[in-house]
Amino acid sequence: APIEESEEGKPLCETLTDRSFSNEETDEDGNNEQTKVHFFVYCPTCKSLKNGKLRVRCHFCKSGAFTVHADPQNWTDVLEPKQITGLCENNPENCAEILNNKEPTFAEFYFKCSEHTSLGEDDEAVPLYLIRPNLKEVPCLACADVNDLVFVFPCKEGHVTCLDCFRQYCSIRLRERQFWQHPEYGYTLSCPTGCPDSFIKEIHHFKLLSENQYVQYQRFATEEFVLRSGGVLCPQPGCGMGILADPDCTKITCISGCGYVFCRLCLQGYHIGECDVSDGDSSANTADCSYSVDPARAAEARWDEASKVAIKVLTKPCPKCRTPTERDGGCMHMICTRAGCEYHWCWVCQTAWTRECMGSHWFG
Numbered sequence: 078a079p080i081e082e083s084e085e086g087k088p089l090c091e092t093l094t095d096r097s098f099s100n101e102e103t104d105e106d107g108n109n110e111q112t113k114v115h116f117f118v119y120c121p122t123c124k125s126l127k128n129g130k131l132r133v134r135c136h137f138c139k140s141g142a143f144t145v146h147a148d149p150q151n152w153t154d155v156l157e158p159k160q161i162t163g164l165c166e167n168n169p170e171n172c173a174e175i176l177n178n179k180e181p182t183f184a185e186f187y188f189k190c191s192e193h194t195s196l197g198e199d200d201e202a203v204p205l206y207l208i209r210p211n212l213k214e215v216p217c218l219a220c221a222d223v224n225d226l227v228f229v230f231p232c233k234e235g236h237v238t239c240l241d242c243f244r245q246y247c248s249i250r251l252r253e254r255q256f257w258q259h260p261e262y263g264y265t266l267s268c269p270t271g272c273p274d275s276f277i278k279e280i281h282h283f284k285l286l287s288e289n290q291y292v293q294y295q296r297f298a299t300e301e302f303v304l305r306s307g308g309v310l311c312p313q314p315g316c317g318m319g320i321l322a323d324p325d326c327t328k329i330t331c332i333s334g335c336g337y338v339f340c341r342l343c344l345q346g347y348h349i350g351e352c353d354v355s356d357g358d359s360s361a362n363t364a365d366c367s368y369s370v371d372p373a374r375a376a377e378a379r380w381d382e383a384s385k386v387a388i389k390v391l392t393k394p395c396p397k398c399r400t401p402t403e404r405d406g407g408c409m410h411m412i413c414t415r416a417g418c419e420y421h422w423c424w425v426c427q428t429a430w431t432r433e434c435m436g437s438h439w440f441g
Contacts, residue, residue, distance in 0.1 A: 115210055116227075118202035120190035126285060129188045129202055131155070133163075136185035139198070140167035145184050155186040186254070203281040204323050207231065208240070217242050218270070228282070232272035244285055251294055258305055264298030296394045312344040313337040326429075337393075338427035346394035347427040354398055396422050396429075409438050 118129030135143045136158065145163040154160040161184040169182070189195060190202045211227045219242035228243040232237045238246065246269055250256055256264050258274055265283075268275035277283075283294055296317070300310055303319030311318040311331040318334030327341045339345060343352035392401040395413040397420040402411055404424050411430070413420040423434040 085323065091441075094404035102193045108180055116188060116329065117205045117208040118190060119205055119281045120193070120202045122200065123190060123286075126205065126208070127202065128191045129204060130191045132187060132189055133184050133186050135163075135165040135167065136183045138165060138167060138171070140165055141186075142166035143184060149186065156204070156206070158185070159183045161186075194363050203279070205279065205282055205415040207279070207282055211237075219246070230272070230275050231277065232268045233269075234270075234272060236270055236272065238269075238274075240285060247283060247286055248290060251290060251297065254297060256294070256297065256301075258298070258301045264294065264301060309334060309341055309344075311337055312339055336425070338425070345399070346396070348394060348396045348399055349428075350397075393424065393427060395420055396427050409434065 080173065085260050116129040116131055118125045118127055119125075120129075132141065133143055133145060134141045140363050143163050143165055145161050147161055149161055162181040163184045165182050177201050188202045188204045207229050209227060209229055211223065211225055214223050215237045216223050216226065217227070217239040218236050219238055222239060224239040224241075226240055227237045228240060230238075250266055256266055257276070259265050262276050262278045263280050265277045265280055267277070284291060286294060288413055299319055301318065303310065303321065306321060307324060307431065308319055309329060310322040311320060311329075311334050313331065316331060316335040316337065318331050320329055320331060320333075322329055322341070328347050331337045331339075338347045340347050340352060345353070392403045393411075394400065395402055395411075395415065395418060398413060398415050398418045400413055400415040400418065402413065404411065409424040411422050411424050415424070421430040422428060423430050423438075425438050426434060
């Protein structure tokens with residue numbers, strides 16, 4: 078299905094004309110007015126949203142000397158390959174001969190940033206076709222303001238938000254981890270009103286987020302892919318490495334990350350025997366306590382939370398009794414300090430200490 082139909086049946090070259098966006102137009106009365114029709118792109122060189130220029134070339138030899146047989150009528154003609162035929166003016170006989178005349182010579186459309194000097198043929202930009210000038214003066218569905226630039230969701234209704242509200246929508250969904258892992262489009266969002274078939278296909282639109290937020294978006298997307306593929310994430314604070322292991326394997330080693338060895342079932346340090354279903358926190362029964370606490374303030378006033386993270390990073394549990402143990406010095410041979418346990422185990426393997434451990438990583 079077409080990504081967008083052209084306005085009132087006009088060719089794309091008339092409805093979304095490629096212009097020199099750095100210049101101003103002058104009407105018959107001599108008044109200057111800013112160009113109203115733009116393409117918008119994400120420029121990897123400028124690392125931001127920029128005005129774009131549509132270009133065409135031969136899909137085979139990549140020559141820019143190319144004449145199209147027809148104007149592109151919609152975004153599908155521009156974004157999808159082999160939609161518009163044409164004549165390569167660079168070396169038409171050569172292209173036709175190599176193609177063996179089995180298929181016509183097609184046009185290949187691409188975009189460039191209009192706001193920096195071209196760095197060469199490979200200096201291209203990603204079209205953000207859902208960002209458009211608000212020529213119809215449609216109010217934002219969130220703040221009701223009428224802005225010059227808007228984001229038009231790919232739903233049947235074409236719901237509109239301003240770019241600030243779109244960023245806020247993405248930020249909130251990202252913070253709540255409410256993005257959707259679409260099998261075809263990747264980690265994306267749909268129209269906030271719940272419209273069907275409204276997923277954002279071009280994920281470069283999320284480049285509108287801040288740099289830190291986009292890094293977080295990429296990390297969440299990777300984690301979601303790993304989990305949906307049957308993998309597991311390293312539970313060690315500050316790591317979170319995605320690990321794809323055999324489904325029957327319960328002893329997981331974070332080989333490419335921090336090296337932590339943990340149980341796949343309970344995500345605690347690897348242990349012998351059944352998993353401990355509790356998290357190790359003992360809580361007193363406070364049902365009869367009349368002392369009231371503001372939950373928001375209580376969440377902030379948690380002195381022990383930082384200590385828990387530090388203990389988890391600096392210690393590993395005894396594989397037998399799960400007593401947190403801190404390694405003192407360079408030796409990997411650990412002896413549980415809990416009375417009655419005194420289990421000899423390996424800090425690296427998190428299992429019984431063996432001669433193999435002595436030979437491979439006695440210290441380090």
